[in-house]
Amino acid sequence: MVGVVITGASGRMGRMLIDTVRASSKAKLVGVTERYGHDWVGQDLGEALGGTTWDVPVVSDPIDVVKDAQAIIDFTTPAATMALSELAAQARAVHVIGTTGLDDNHLEKIATAARHAPIIRAGNMSLGVNLLVQLTRKVAEALDEDFDIEIVEAHHRHKVDAPSGTALMLGEAAADGRGVSLSDVSDRGRDGITGARRTGDIGFTAIRGGDVVGEHDVIFAADGERVVLRHLATDRGIFARGALKAALWGQTQGPGEYDMMDVLGL
Numbered sequence: 001m002v003g004v005v006i007t008g009a010s011g012r013m014g015r016m017l018i019d020t021v022r023a024s025s026k027a028k029l030v031g032v033t034e035r036y037g038h039d040w041v042g043q044d045l046g047e048a049l050g051g052t053t054w055d056v057p058v059v060s061d062p063i064d065v066v067k068d069a070q071a072i073i074d075f076t077t078p079a080a081t082m083a084l085s086e087l088a089a090q091a092r093a094v095h096v097i098g099t100t101g102l103d104d105n106h107l108e109k110i111a112t113a114a115r116h117a118p119i120i121r122a123g124n125m126s127l128g129v130n131l132l133v134q135l136t137r138k139v140a141e142a143l144d145e146d147f148d149i150e151i152v153e154a155h156h157r158h159k160v161d162a163p164s165g166t167a168l169m170l171g172e173a174a175a176d177g178r179g180v181s182l183s184d185v186s187d188r189g190r191d192g193i194t195g196a197r198r199t200g201d202i203g204f205t206a207i208r209g210g211d212v213v214g215e216h217d218v219i220f221a222a223d224g225e226r227v228v229l230r231h232l233a234t235d236r237g238i239f240a241r242g243a244l245k246a247a248l249w250g251q252t253q254g255p256g257e258y259d260m261m262d263v264l265g266l
């Protein structure tokens with residue numbers, strides 16, 4: 001059994017991950033964390049969730065639980081993820097990072113931590129999206145710049161980062177398929193007199209509202225026709241199952257940075 005710590009226990013993904021790990025015959029929950037000051041901290045997890053005791057205390061300092069873990073599954077905030085990547089590396093535990101909104105500075109720190117232990121990071125851990133990423137690369141390779149590429153994503157009203165991690169994965173794949181760098185062609189946040197669309201740009205649009213779990217369209221629009229690749233998530237279980245798969249797969253890997261393509265063999 002692989003001992004797993006879940007961070008951000010009370011969050012949308014934290015709760016889903018707790019259910020997923022507890023249902024697994026290959027992993028056991030050895031600890032959970034929440035942010036300092038959260039009312040779950042100091043309580044037993046089972047009781048915090050409104051049931052009987054599970055003998056799993058909710059802690060705010062990850063040091064208290066990381067030492068017992070072979071894997072840490074982390075869907076929190078960039079700041080929390082940074083602190084954890086260092087600790088996970090020291091403990092030589094697999095760090096599965098689902099947190100999005102990471103900047104270049106964060107990514108540099110993750111690369112440093114990955115010298116000591118495996119880190120598996122993806123803006124989307126579902127099988128369907130990772131397949132869509134591959135399809136996007138292939139379609140972008142096949143179609144020339146007569147086809148304008150636009151990525152439209154929709155998420156629930158609580159999401160704090162845009163474009164979504166998934167949209168950025170899709171944008172990177174489209175740029176890669178075209179043999180260009182996304183940073184050179186990315187067009188985000190049009191507003192006002194923007195001028196006509198620049199040939200070769202990859203545009204991003206973010207919709208936020210209600211309880212949308214996650215929807216992504218990659219649109220290839222030319223004169224007279226459009227190709228649209230779409231993924232619709234209706235259940236966060238797809239991300240949690242992907243994350244657990246990554247945590248188990250990581251047990252046999254050496255230090256380094258990996259993504260879900262590696263885990264899924266895509």
Ligand SMILES: NC(=O)c1ccc[n+]([C@@H]2O[C@H](COP(=O)([O-])OP(=O)(O)OC[C@H]3O[C@@H](n4cnc5c(N)ncnc54)[C@H](O)[C@@H]3O)[C@@H](O)[C@H]2O)c1
Nearest residue numbers: 008011012013034035075076080098099100123124125239
């Ligand atoms: N990669 C994927 O497949 C995927 C899927 C879904 C969500 N996400 C990402 O996961 C992240 C979390 O999403 P969510 O919808 O669960 O958000 P959420 O706000 O519901 O949950 C985040 C939780 O982390 C907790 N937290 C914050 N700081 C902490 C700290 N220092 N220590 C411990 N816990 C801390 C918060 O209190 C909260 O409960 C976001 O970045 C989101 O984009 C990724």
Ligand SMILES: O=C(O)C1=N[C@H](C(=O)O)CCC1
Nearest residue numbers: 100123124159164165166214
């Ligand atoms: O709910 C979220 O937040 C999600 N975040 C990921 C992203 O940024 O793409 C994956 C989908 C759900």
